[in-house]
Amino acid sequence: MTAASLTGADPQTKVPLKRRLKQAERARQIKALALVLPLLLFLLFTFAGPIAGMLWRAVDDREVRQVLPQTIAALASWDGKDLPDEKTYAALASDILAARTAGTIAIAAKRLNYALNGFRTILTSTARNLKAMPDTGTAKETLGKINPAWRERTTWTTIKDAGGPVTGFYLLAALDLTRNADGAIVAAPADQAIYRDIFARTFLISLGVTALCLILGFPVAYLLAALPPGQSNLLMIFVLLPFWTSLLVRTCAWIVLLQSQGIVNDSLHWLGIIDAPLRLIYNRFGVCVAMTHVLLPFMILPLYSSMKAISPAYMRAAASLGAPPLTAFLRIYLPQTLPGIGAGSLLVFILALGYYITPALVGGAADQMISYFIALYTTETANWGLASALGAVLLLATILLALVYGRLVQGQQVTGGMKN
Amino acid sequence: MEGTPIVPPPLVRFSGIQKTYDGEHLVVKNLDLDIRKGEFITLLGPSGSGKTTTLMMLAGFEVPTQGEIYLSDRPIKNMPPHKRDIGMVFQNYALFPHLTIAENVAFPLSVRKISKAEVQDRVKAALRMIKLETLAHRRPGQLSGGQQQRVALARALVFNPQLVLMDEPLGALDKRLREQMQLEIKQLHETMGITVVYVTHDQSEALTMSDRIAVFNDGIVQQIDKPSALYEQPVNSFVAHFIGENNVLAGTVETVEKDYCRVALAGGGAVTARAVNVSGAGASTSLSVRPERIALVPDGASSDGSNRLPARVQNTIYLGDHALAVLDVAGNCEFMVKLQPGTHDGLRHGESVFVTFRPEDCLALDPV
Numbered sequence: 178m179t180a181a182s183l184t185g186a187d188p189q190t191k192v193p194l195k196r197r198l199k200q201a202e203r204a205r206q207i208k209a210l211a212l213v214l215p216l217l218l219f220l221l222f223t224f225a226g227p228i229a230g231m232l233w234r235a236v237d238d239r240e241v242r243q244v245l246p247q248t249i250a251a252l253a254s255w256d257g258k259d260l261p262d263e264k265t266y267a268a269l270a271s272d273i274l275a276a277r278t279a280g281t282i283a284i285a286a287k288r289l290n291y292a293l294n295g296f297r298t299i300l301t302s303t304a305r306n307l308k309a310m311p312d313t314g315t316a317k318e319t320l321g322k323i324n325p326a327w328r329e330r331t332t333w334t335t336i337k338d339a340g341g342p343v344t345g346f347y348l349l350a351a352l353d354l355t356r357n358a359d360g361a362i363v364a365a366p367a368d369q370a371i372y373r374d375i376f377a378r379t380f381l382i383s384l385g386v387t388a389l390c391l392i393l394g395f396p397v398a399y400l401l402a403a404l405p406p407g408q409s410n411l412l413m414i415f416v417l418l419p420f421w422t423s424l425l426v427r428t429c430a431w432i433v434l435l436q437s438q439g440i441v442n443d444s445l446h447w448l449g450i451i452d453a454p455l456r457l458i459y460n461r462f463g464v465c466v467a468m469t470h471v472l473l474p475f476m477i478l479p480l481y482s483s484m485k486a487i488s489p490a491y492m493r494a495a496a497s498l499g500a501p502p503l504t505a506f507l508r509i510y511l512p513q514t515l516p517g518i519g520a521g522s523l524l525v526f527i528l529a530l531g532y533y534i535t536p537a538l539v540g541g542a543a544d545q546m547i548s549y550f551i552a553l554y555t556t557e558t559a560n561w562g563l564a565s566a567l568g569a570v571l572l573l574a575t576i577l578l579a580l581v582y583g584r585l586v587q588g589q590q591v592t593g594g595m596k597n
Numbered sequence: 598m599e600g601t602p603i604v605p606p607p608l609v610r611f612s613g614i615q616k617t618y619d620g621e622h623l624v625v626k627n628l629d630l631d632i633r634k635g636e637f638i639t640l641l642g643p644s645g646s647g648k649t650t651t652l653m654m655l656a657g658f659e660v661p662t663q664g665e666i667y668l669s670d671r672p673i674k675n676m677p678p679h680k681r682d683i684g685m686v687f688q689n690y691a692l693f694p695h696l697t698i699a700e701n702v703a704f705p706l707s708v709r710k711i712s713k714a715e716v717q718d719r720v721k722a723a724l725r726m727i728k729l730e731t732l733a734h735r736r737p738g739q740l741s742g743g744q745q746q747r748v749a750l751a752r753a754l755v756f757n758p759q760l761v762l763m764d765e766p767l768g769a770l771d772k773r774l775r776e777q778m779q780l781e782i783k784q785l786h787e788t789m790g791i792t793v794v795y796v797t798h799d800q801s802e803a804l805t806m807s808d809r810i811a812v813f814n815d816g817i818v819q820q821i822d823k824p825s826a827l828y829e830q831p832v833n834s835f836v837a838h839f840i841g842e843n844n845v846l847a848g849t850v851e852t853v854e855k856d857y858c859r860v861a862l863a864g865g866g867a868v869t870a871r872a873v874n875v876s877g878a879g880a881s882t883s884l885s886v887r888p889e890r891i892a893l894v895p896d897g898a899s900s901d902g903s904n905r906l907p908a909r910v911q912n913t914i915y916l917g918d919h920a921l922a923v924l925d926v927a928g929n930c931e932f933m934v935k936l937q938p939g940t941h942d943g944l945r946h947g948e949s950v951f952v953t954f955r956p957e958d959c960l961a962l963d964p965v
Contacts, residue, residue: 493687495693496679499705500704501708505679509693
């Protein structure tokens with residue numbers, strides 16, 4: 178009887194109670210929202226917004242449309258089988274004359290040159306030689322005379338493909354794919370197909386660095402969790418010390434250490450182990466060493482927090498139940514650190530994927546990772562579309578990894594230290 | 598069967614065991630202790646008395662600084678814990694959180710490389726024993742404290758160890774559950790015939806379950822005996838005070854005659870007491886009288902040779918099945934007398950009465 182009245186079995190009282198609960202909750206939710214609002218707005222303007230903008234640039238394709246609007250409009254009805262009609266040639270001539278006056282011809286030339294090597298020359302030479310609007314009916318002939326490329330179908334399909342307003346061109350290029358004249362997706366020509374290799378290299382370096390961090394970090398984290406508080410605090414300071422110096426300084430320190438006249442080579446030479454200096458830097462080895470050093474704390478801290486939550490009683494219990502130390506470690510300790518291993522590995526791997534400065538400083542040409550190329554396209558060649566597309570592919574891969582990790586952890590249902 | 602002249606060799610023998618952690622202070626001072634096969638022995642004592650250290654040395658998690666421990670006549674001082682074949686139940690159960698209940702119970706069997714089918718059978722039997730078959734596929738975190746305790750018990754018993762150690766296993770449970778588990782553990786001990794070494798600081802738990810109790814204090818075993826003997830015949834003041842309720846009266850021995858002595862109380866008056874732990878006439882002593890062995894009487898004249906002392910009522914405490922009268926007797930103002938409910942309802946604060954107890958219920962022990 179009392180139990181029934183306590184659980185609100187009476188429908189008359191149930192509804193107002195629910196409403197009251199909601200009201201009470203709403204006030205709390207509003208307060209909570211107000212507390213996080215400043216950060217939320219900050220992130221929106223400085224993080225979410227720019228990322229969305231960059232992602233949009235990966236498919237945005239309005240440069241040619243802005244410079245050659247009449248041509249794009251005329252090409253809309255072109256079937257792409259034969260050369261376009263006279264009207265389209267006239268539109269192009271008119272567009273080029275207008276663009277030359279406005280000084281915007283280079284914008285379209287740059288974009289079209291991405292799709293077809295040499296298009297810049299076609300467009301600029303045409304702009305230079307086209308004195309005035311050709312007479313009615315002679316546009317096709319005039320343009321063909323200025324540059325024979327206007328008599329080829331591919332020239333026109335290139336313009337039509339670049340007509341926008343959105344394109345898969347950059348994303349395809351980021352995956353070493355392209356569209357042929359018929360619009361089918363095919364492998365890019367060998368001289369342009371570099372990004373799959375770079376992605377593979379990026380993932381390989383990140384994987385290697387993650388593995389190195391795990392191998393080096395696990396014993397340290399174990400020590401941190403097992404030592405008495407005084408010693409463990411001291412050790413923790415050593416682990417955190419790198420955080421207090423700049424990334425650039427730490428990377429440059431490795432250059433000093435590893436160069437051919439550096440401390441490592443000199444010491445080895447002095448000890449008589451080597452005769453000629455080893456090549457330790459500006460190659461894959463240097464990149465892995467420097468990145469592992471920089472990223473090690475990101476592995477140690479999650480590991481430590483998961484190990485700290487494992488009571489020593491578990492290992493004692495395992496021993497008392499007859500498990501030799503190695504068995505107890507493998508079957509009792511290690512599984513309980515899995516959430517920490519997962520979190521640390523994911524953190525290090527994702528950070529490593531986006532690494533730029535360290536490989537740029539201590540790596541050779543063959544060790545540059547994807548962010549180097551993203552930076553190259555943004556700052557050097559101003560090919561923002563391709564830079565954005567590469568970034569988008571990287572972001573997608575990272576998100577997929579995070580999702581897979583989340584699924585794994587959920588399936589595991591381990592009550593370790595990483596619950597919060 | 599009792600009284601058989603052939604005494605079987607003890608299962609465990611502690612021989613001259615000493616243990617220090619810091620090299621200055623001995624946590625366990627010269628321990629000699631025999632544990633018989635099949636018995637339920639409790640190591641009882643306040644915290645810091647060395648009982649848990651003793652248990653840990655037996656389990657193999659601590660190494661004795663001096664002395665040797667024998668298990669079935671084999672020295673085990675330097676044997677690692679996993680080779681000792683001793684089951685252990687920990688204070689906070691120490692169930693492996695990433696394994697299910699069935700996997701937890703199967704763990705000691707699977708590390709012994711027992712065939713899958715047999716493991717399955719024995720796990721099933723063990724879970725049936727603790728009545729948790731239906732929860733076999735839950736994880737420890739989804740179980741209540743009492744259920745986790747049972748699983749820990751099953752896990753420590755499933756591989757038929759020659760010895761089971763329990764380190765305050767019921768400390769985290771509430772009172773009612775604790776009492777129920779005490780009976781269950783006792784029953785398991787009797788039906789399975791296992792040898793149990795149990796550590797607790799709760800004297801009522803020790804009295805309920807044990808065949809024998811070793812009372813620890815300050816790194817020394819004060820007394821090892823049956824629960825009733827510990828209660829009735831404590832050898833010193835510590836044991837008398839630690840086991841059960843106890844009234845203490847300080848005094849000086851006047852005369853000793855055979856087993857009895859005459860003691861002049863520091864707070865005035867004199868009583869006859871059993872001389873248990875007194876060195877002789879003139880020595881100071883501390884008397885111990887159990888509250889239930891004392892009666893309240895209206896006048897001070899004794900006819901049967903029992904002790905009588907004047908008392909002043911301080912307070913009465915109602916406890917359901919009985920009541921306690923708190924009295925001021927010979928300078929001890931917390932002198933407890935156990936009363937049958939309803940017999941002394943009229944006691945008022947400040948009222949003068951007399952307490953009476955027989956000489957054999959009053960023990961003269963070492964001074965506190």
